[in-house]
Amino acid sequence: MRSSALMMCLVAAAGCGPVELGEDDPGDPNLTGSSGDVELADADEVASTEDALSHCFCRSPFACGHSSSPSFMFSAAHAALVRAGISDGLLIQTFGDAAASVGTHCPEPGTTKSAATDIVSGSAPCTRTRALRMQGFAAWYRVPPSFGRHIHAVYAGAPVLKSSLQSQVSSFLSGRNGLVSNAIDTVCPITTAEKNAVRAARDGTPPNGGGCVPGGYYCGTDKVSGDRNTLYKCNADQTATKVRACSHGCSINAGTDDSCRCVAGSNYCGGDVINGNSSTLYKCDSDGVGASVVRSCANGCAVVPGAEDHCK
Ligand SMILES: [Zn+2]
Numbered sequence: 001m002r003s004s005a006l007m008m009c010l011v012a013a014a015g016c017g018p019v020e021l022g023e024d025d026p027g028d029p030n031l032t033g034s035s036g037d038v039e040l041a042d043a044d045e046v047a048s049t050e051d052a053l054s055h056c057f058c059r060s061p062f063a064c065g066h067s068s069s070p071s072f073m074f075s076a077a078h079a080a081l082v083r084a085g086i087s088d089g090l091l092i093q094t095f096g097d098a099a100a101s102v103g104t105h106c107p108e109p110g111t112t113k114s115a116a117t118d119i120v121s122g123s124a125p126c127t128r129t130r131a132l133r134m135q136g137f138a139a140w141y142r143v144p145p146s147f148g149r150h151i152h153a154v155y156a157g158a159p160v161l162k163s164s165l166q167s168q169v170s171s172f173l174s175g176r177n178g179l180v181s182n183a184i185d186t187v188c189p190i191t192t193a194e195k196n197a198v199r200a201a202r203d204g205t206p207p208n209g210g211g212c213v214p215g216g217y218y219c220g221t222d223k224v225s226g227d228r229n230t231l232y233k234c235n236a237d238q239t240a241t242k243v244r245a246c247s248h249g250c251s252i253n254a255g256t257d258d259s260c261r262c263v264a265g266s267n268y269c270g271g272d273v274i275n276g277n278s279s280t281l282y283k284c285d286s287d288g289v290g291a292s293v294v295r296s297c298a299n300g301c302a303v304v305p306g307a308e309d310h311c312k
Pocket residue numbers: 044045104105116117118151152153
């Protein structure tokens with residue numbers, strides 16, 4: 001019932017009721033008295049009273065407006081959206097004053113951008129939701145009966161957030177659903193890595209505190225947290241993924257990728273101890289750090305635990 005009102009408003013937000021001139025209250029963010037399936041502190045998408053349903057919440061010139069244009073997103077939020085693999089065509093709402101949203105999607109105070117974005121959920125909704133989270137969005141997959149299916153995403157790294165969105169981000173960081181019920185999110189349960197990515201976006205610090213360069217290789221403690229003798233690859237959001245434990249130690253190399261140390265003069269397939277193509281045989285340089293190509297292996301390269309690797 002309310003979700004149908006939601007969809008109407010999303011599609012034709014400009015028609016969601018008259019502005020109540022003289023009504024200065026931007027909308028009590030602490031809506032109460034509803035079933036609990038209401039966005040925390042501002043009832044994203046679902047108004048709880050008839051009064052709210054006839055009310056526009058955004059300030060002029062945004063009152064009762066609606067857009068799905070990326071121009072209403074903060075540039076950092078849009079860049080994060082792109083990194084999450086989401087195209088502009090999947091945007092449902094980048095700012096909107098649908099009465100049922102009770103102000104959630106209005107521009108942030110003093111700006112013309114909203115940090116809250118609604119996105120098409122698609123055929124793999126949790127995958128898409130998780131991709132957004134890893135890029136710094138407090139994101140939830142909203143489902144019937146309380147909502148029409150969509151992803152509600154709040155960019156935690158926005159330069160300014162209305163208090164209701166700050167509350168939603170806080171709810172996310174405790175694994176909760178951002179609704180008035182503030183229950184644990186069981187639709188796409190929130191992982192520790194997702195919380196870390198959102199917290200890092202909010203705080204403006206990379207999750208590992210070191211500012212690694214995405215795509216680069218690092219020993220733990222060198223711009224990524226982790227074990228000193230393990231090699232990691234820096235992700236787009238500056239989290240780090242383990243590549244391999246270094247049995248001969250990890251070398252921090254100035255001006256280039258860090259690498260696992262190798263045994264001088266020994267042969268290795270790429271990816272076994274040393275970085276490189278898995279079908280190429282390399283020889284460890286005399287410094288135990290660098291490696292040179294021996295040959296490309298036409299039939300592949302055989303990794304031999306405890307002995308030298310060789311071409312098949
Ligand atoms: Zn929303």
